[in-house]
Amino acid sequence: MKTMPSRIIAVRDEGKDRKTITVHNKEIAEKAHPGQFIMVWIPGVDEIPMGISHIGREEISFTVHRVGEATNALYNKRVNEYIGVRGPYGRGFKEVDGNIIVIGGGTGTAPLMPLIRRLCERGGNNVTVINGAKSIDEMVFKGELNELAKLGKIKYIPATEDGSLGYKGLATTLLENLLREGEMPNEIYVCGPEVMIKRVVEIALERGIHVQALVERYMKCAIGICGSCTMDPLGIRVCVEGPVIPIEILAKITELGVYKRDSSGRKIKI
Known part of the structure; x- marks a missing residue:
């Protein structure tokens, strides 16, 4: 899967050193299932895996905890900036009722x-x-x-x-x-x-x-x-x-x- 430039459309504080970042990416939003992850590329820094914390119609979110260089760079991103995203990857949850x-x-x-x-x-x-x-x-x-x-x-x-x-x-x-x-x-x-x-x-x-x-x-x-x-x-x-x-x-x-x-x-x- 190719890395797609994705615009940040929302950033929300989630607590100490934690933020939820939402990007516009209809292609991934249409394919993603709960439990899957994406690879996030921070230009000039690194590419890291992130779990998906929201799946919308045309947008997805992930929640970052800044603990190192890559997560710190991601934590400091702002609305309308771009990052690279590819995915979704892996096996998601099998949903059980009861x-x-x-x-x-x-x-x-x-x-x-x-x-x-x-x-x-x-x-x-x-x-x-x-x-x-x-x-x-x-x-x-x-x-x-x-x-x-x-x-x-x-x-x-x-x-x-x-x-x-x-x-x-x-x-x-x-x-x-x-x-x-x-x-x-x-x-x-x-x-x-x-x-x-x-x-x-x-x-x-x-x-x-x-x-x-x-x-x-x-x-x-x-x-x-x-x-x-x-x-x-x-x-x-x-x-x-x-x-x-x-x-x-x-x-x-x-x-x-x-x-x-x-x-x-x-x-x-x-």
């Missing part, structure tokens, strides 16, 4: 938003959303999730490690509490730090609950050639076999939540 728990950690809540909106649109689902963050300042999409809760479309439970909003503690501990109280979902969807995903998988395996996790990894090509996003011991490529990976596969990935890879492919302990 009792659903969606759990996001940090900026990982952002690529879960198209799925949450889709589940709400379909109707007839009992959707619980756990939105976890270190503090209220780092929590994304809390406004929209509150609105969906007020409309009765979801049950919304924010969780912060410092107790500045909602449940005080880890999102995974809150998940365990809900399951202990009798909540039995047909499916759990999760995105966030790999350590968090690993814990959700462990909890689900103990109780026989199916999970789909959106895994975020360093990527270069996004089409399965470079191997920079492979995960041991299966050698699956997150850009092709993921980024949404079911629990059957996640349970066999020994490096999940243990190692990640840098730009050279070297393993780094998480």
Whole structure:
């Protein structure tokens, strides 16, 4: 897929060091599914993968957390500036109806938003959303999730490690509490730090609950050639076999939540 110049049509603050950027790109908007990702090229800087946090008729959005040179350059972009975008790539979520728990950690809540909106649109689902963050300042999409809760479309439970909003503690501990109280979902969807995903998988395996996790990894090509996003011991490529990976596969990935890879492919302990 070619890189398409895309005009930034909106920029919204999402919290400390986090912004949601919307670009006009009808071609990608028409093809994208919840859970897929795009490659974003910042001219003169780098190209990086970004999860899609909104899919419109002619526009898409992604949410950036500035942590390095590329994300800082992207964070500082303004309306009417252009960036390069290609995609969408990867496997998205398989949508399941019934009792659903969606759990996001940090900026990982952002690529879960198209799925949450889709589940709400379909109707007839009992959707619980756990939105976890270190503090209220780092929590994304809390406004929209509150609105969906007020409309009765979801049950919304924010969780912060410092107790500045909602449940005080880890999102995974809150998940365990809900399951202990009798909540039995047909499916759990999760995105966030790999350590968090690993814990959700462990909890689900103990109780026989199916999970789909959106895994975020360093990527270069996004089409399965470079191997920079492979995960041991299966050698699956997150850009092709993921980024949404079911629990059957996640349970066999020994490096999940243990190692990640840098730009050279070297393993780094998480």
